[in-house]
Amino acid sequence: MDVIAELSGLVGADAVLTSKPDLEAATEDWRGRYRGPALCLVRPATAEQVAAVVRCCARHGIPLLPQGGNTSLCGGATPWESGPAPVILNLARMRAVRSIDPVNSTMVVEAGCVLATVQEAAAAAGRLYPVSLGAEGSCQIGGTIATNAGGTSVLRYGNTRDNVLGLEVVLADGTIWSGLYGLRKNNTGYDLKHLFIGSEGTLGIITAATLKLHPLPTRHAVAWVGMASPADALTLLTRVQQRCGARLSAFEMINRLQLDLVVEQVPGRRSPIETPADWHVLIELSDNSDGDALDTELQLILEDAFGDGLLTDAALAASDAQRHALWEVRHSVSEANKKAGVGLTTDCAVPLSAVPAFIDAATAAVQALAPDLPAIVVAHLGDGNVHFIPFFTFEEWSAIADREALAAAIRHAVNDEAARLNGTFSAEHGVGRVQLGEMARYKPAAELALMRAVKQALDPQNLFNPGRLLPPG
Ligand code: FAD
Numbered sequence: 001m002d003v004i005a006e007l008s009g010l011v012g013a014d015a016v017l018t019s020k021p022d023l024e025a026a027t028e029d030w031r032g033r034y035r036g037p038a039l040c041l042v043r044p045a046t047a048e049q050v051a052a053v054v055r056c057c058a059r060h061g062i063p064l065l066p067q068g069g070n071t072s073l074c075g076g077a078t079p080w081e082s083g084p085a086p087v088i089l090n091l092a093r094m095r096a097v098r099s100i101d102p103v104n105s106t107m108v109v110e111a112g113c114v115l116a117t118v119q120e121a122a123a124a125a126g127r128l129y130p131v132s133l134g135a136e137g138s139c140q141i142g143g144t145i146a147t148n149a150g151g152t153s154v155l156r157y158g159n160t161r162d163n164v165l166g167l168e169v170v171l172a173d174g175t176i177w178s179g180l181y182g183l184r185k186n187n188t189g190y191d192l193k194h195l196f197i198g199s200e201g202t203l204g205i206i207t208a209a210t211l212k213l214h215p216l217p218t219r220h221a222v223a224w225v226g227m228a229s230p231a232d233a234l235t236l237l238t239r240v241q242q243r244c245g246a247r248l249s250a251f252e253m254i255n256r257l258q259l260d261l262v263v264e265q266v267p268g269r270r271s272p273i274e275t276p277a278d279w280h281v282l283i284e285l286s287d288n289s290d291g292d293a294l295d296t297e298l299q300l301i302l303e304d305a306f307g308d309g310l311l312t313d314a315a316l317a318a319s320d321a322q323r324h325a326l327w328e329v330r331h332s333v334s335e336a337n338k339k340a341g342v343g344l345t346t347d348c349a350v351p352l353s354a355v356p357a358f359i360d361a362a363t364a365a366v367q368a369l370a371p372d373l374p375a376i377v378v379a380h381l382g383d384g385n386v387h388f389i390p391f392f393t394f395e396e397w398s399a400i401a402d403r404e405a406l407a408a409a410i411r412h413a414v415n416d417e418a419a420r421l422n423g424t425f426s427a428e429h430g431v432g433r434v435q436l437g438e439m440a441r442y443k444p445a446a447e448l449a450l451m452r453a454v455k456q457a458l459d460p461q462n463l464f465n466p467g468r469l470l471p472p473g
Pocket of ligand 1: 068069070072132138139143144148151200204206
């Protein structure tokens with residue numbers, strides 16, 4: 001029996017897609033930069049079906065590419081161009097919220113649940129699932145776990161790794177490992193879930209997760225602030241942290257070019273403040289206080305900062321609608337950049353105190369290679385995570401003879417500066433295919449050897465997402 005017929009027998013013929021139109025969206029990445037062929041797209045409905053598909057592919061030696069919402073920004077979920085075409089495994093049909101325990105503050109969800117649906121289900125039970133990012137309307141919880149996604153609330157709640165208590169995973173031999181613990185303490189040997197969190201589909205298929213929930217904040221104070229420099233933004237961050245402690249839930253920074261692109265490219269977006277500024281910061285405080293205490297607190301902080309010359313302008317949201325409008329501007333950056341041209345996205349993190357030096361050094365390094373090339377800056381400043389994005393118009397980009405070489409040189413130049421400041425080249429997006437060269441360049445040989453040993457132990461046939469995350473060698 002051929003593989004397609006066998007897979008159809010396992011999950012149903014209508015859950016095995018092979019036609020070109022059906023495969024189109026799944027075989028190209030979100031930005032339209034990478035594409036590769038697939039044997040078929042399989043949509044299992046249960047963990048048992050996933051296990052059966054894995055066993056079938058293992059028998060035939062066919063690689064498997066787990067894919068969530070296909071919003072990876074490092075080409076991690078798109079098929080490779082050469083080598084055997086993979087079976088793409090999408091868990092969109094596995095989208096049940098299996099249970100919510102508001103007392104234990106946990107929920108068990110299937111991996112295909114869209115992140116926004118998880119957030120809504122938690123909120124309906126009076127709890128918060130805090131991981132939040134621009135792609136939350138389409139990325140799946142399984143994808144966010146496989147990439148250990150960060151986003152805009154890491155400052156207060158940590159990244160995905162900090163918000164997962166247990167996992168259910170299908171292993172390379174088809175075993176279903178059910179580790180859906182809902183425990184805050186469990187010192188019974190190796191904490192295996194952490195192997196799979198951030199493994200980018202290379203070690204197993206995540207089919208469900210137990211998530212850690214938090215009290216749902218009922219009050220939010222949000223402000224948009226114009227500033228002269230990243231150093232001023234850091235001073236303000238330190239002040240807000242000192243005065244508000246854990247009530248500070250986001251501190252996001254973008255530069256002038258980024259705001260201009262959002263306003264130009266995304267219908268309905270306006271600059272939140274009138275006075276032009278080189279740097280813009282979105283601040284959010286949240287808690288469960290009564291009345292206007294939180295708004296008053298933020299207003300006082302901003303007035304003090306204004307008096308000290310730290311701010312050039314500020315807008316404090318006066319309603320939920322205004323708060324959402326400020327967040328919409330922040331969450332529109334990727335869409336704006338995709339429409340406007342070609343951004344060479346980097347994903348560095350450096351110690352917070354080194355952020356201004358990193359931005360200056362990265363700017364100088366890129367200017368040395370491509371004089372006058374502008375750069376977008378989008379920073380989760382509270383985490384020291386800076387997306388420094390040298391930016392070409394489509395015309396400029398298509399006029400370059402060797403685009404791949406220039407892109408690699410520019411990325412190395414930026415990432416070298418992060419490394420010099422004890423930083424990393426991948427803070428939250430992962431490695432995928434785009435950062436394979438950087439893995440080889442910056443990761444200590446001993447770490448790469450350990451990772452290869454783990455891969456060999458868990459996936460000896462190299463079945464799961466081969467050629468991603470681990471550089472050849
Ligand atoms: P996919 O892109 O489909 O897959 C990503 C990786 O996970 C692949 O390697 C894939 O093989 C693997 N995978 C997917 N599902 C499974 C599974 N069930 N089991 C095992 N492996 C699996 N990322 C951030 O960290 N922070 C941000 O702020 C952020 N903002 C973004 C904004 C926009 C507009 C966009 C488009 C992307 C953004 N991203 C961000 C990147 C992306 O959204 C995240 O990496 C997200 O976690 C990917 O989820 P996904 O379901 O789309 O996974």
